[in-house]
Amino acid sequence: MSEELEALGTAVEGGLIAKALEDENHGAAQGNSGNCLNCGAIVPGHYCGNCGQPLHVHRSIGAFWHDILHGVLHFEGKFWRTLPLLAWKPGDLTRRYVHGERAKFISPMALFLFSVFMMFAVFSFLGDPFSSGDAIVVDEAARSEILAEASRIDERIKTLTAQLSEASGSKRAELQEDILRLKKGRNVMATISGDPIPYPNVSLGDGDAQIGNFSNDDLDQIQSGLDDINEGNILNEDSSISTGSQQADRIVKDTVKKVTDNPELLLYKLKANGYKFAWLLIPLSLPFVWLTLIGRRGLHFYDHAVFTTYSISFMSLLFITCAILAAIGVSGTLWGLLLIFYPPFHMYRQLRHGYGMSRPEALVRTFFLLLFTVISLSLFLAILLALGILG
Secondary structure (H helix, E strand, C coil), X not given: CHHHHHHHHHHHHHHXXXXXXXXXXXXXXXXXXXXXXXXXXXXXXXXXXCCCCECCCCCCXXXXXXXXXXXXXXXXXXXXXXXXXXXXXXXXXXXXXXXXXXXXXXXXXXXXXXXXXXXXXXXXXXXXXXXXXXXXXXCHHHHHHXXXXXXXXXXXXXXXXXXXXXXXXXHHHHHHHHHHHHHHHHHHHHHHHCCCCCCCXXXXXXXXXXXXXXXXXXXXXXXHHHHHHHHCCCCCCCCCCCCCCHHHHHHHHHHHHHHHHCHHHHHHHHHHHHXXXXXHHHHHHHHHHHHHCCCCCCCCHHHHHHHHHHHHHHHHHHHXXXXXXXXXXXCHHHHHHHHHHXXXXXXXXXXXXXXXXXXXXXXXXXXXXXXXXXXXXXXXXXXXXXXXXXX
């Protein structure tokens, strides 16, 4: 099922790119008169008055790259007319585009595609620019807790190893997987506490960083994993997953094993699907924008679609900007404040000027829009998580 959904995502993304390219693929008109090569109509000037195609059509590789830059990235006058308005006067941009001033500005969908591809390129190049990369500092209290937990895991490994000699078939395979996971966790705990690695022949898994190269964010993830071990059925022999259905129990257990056995693969799938299915943010957000503006007459879903797409595009570009600032060493206070305070301010200005609201009305509706934004993002992340697990 996930393969079909991924194919659908690829098809939709490809269709959107084709639409952006086809909308304004002007070419390099150089002729003065003649017959249109597309529809055959007489062309008195540079462009056909019947179908709009330029009289002169290029066949050079340089002009081909011009088409890509022009159609997808829009590095031309309209890009620089659109971007300042999007950043500071998003409501004016939304209102003017909805009411017909469209040749001056980049279309919402073309700008959305640009932001998605730019985000993919930036984060592929920078990796995780927001990670501080500082070494883990473990105090004595935390080290004592880790050592106590390590002792429990060592005892559990001994118990499972003893059971392994008497087990067979599927039960033996399950015990081997449990022992392997416990050994991996024990190696990580030894690294954090500064002790020798007890199981040097057991690696953390393909694609993992070398043992010892951890950041503070990694410590939080490791602690979360230890909590899962304590609360799960690895250390507790009597605990088990029960949903009331054997088939559902099996599906849940298989899913949990997939996640715990290779969390890096799941993270990779989440990132890949995030770019591929970014367009889902638009249909997910549209109903909530409609709810935010309920009670105001004379509005159409097209208006909300323009509002939503421009807003998502700006938030993506803002996130990219902050990532670049973090990567070049700008203080986290600066880009942190931008990420926290500017999105609500941007939503407020876009609502107020885009829909002609008073200040109090815009403030109230912005509050609800922020709540709905959290819901939309949660739904989007849930869909990505489901696709990552199913895939």
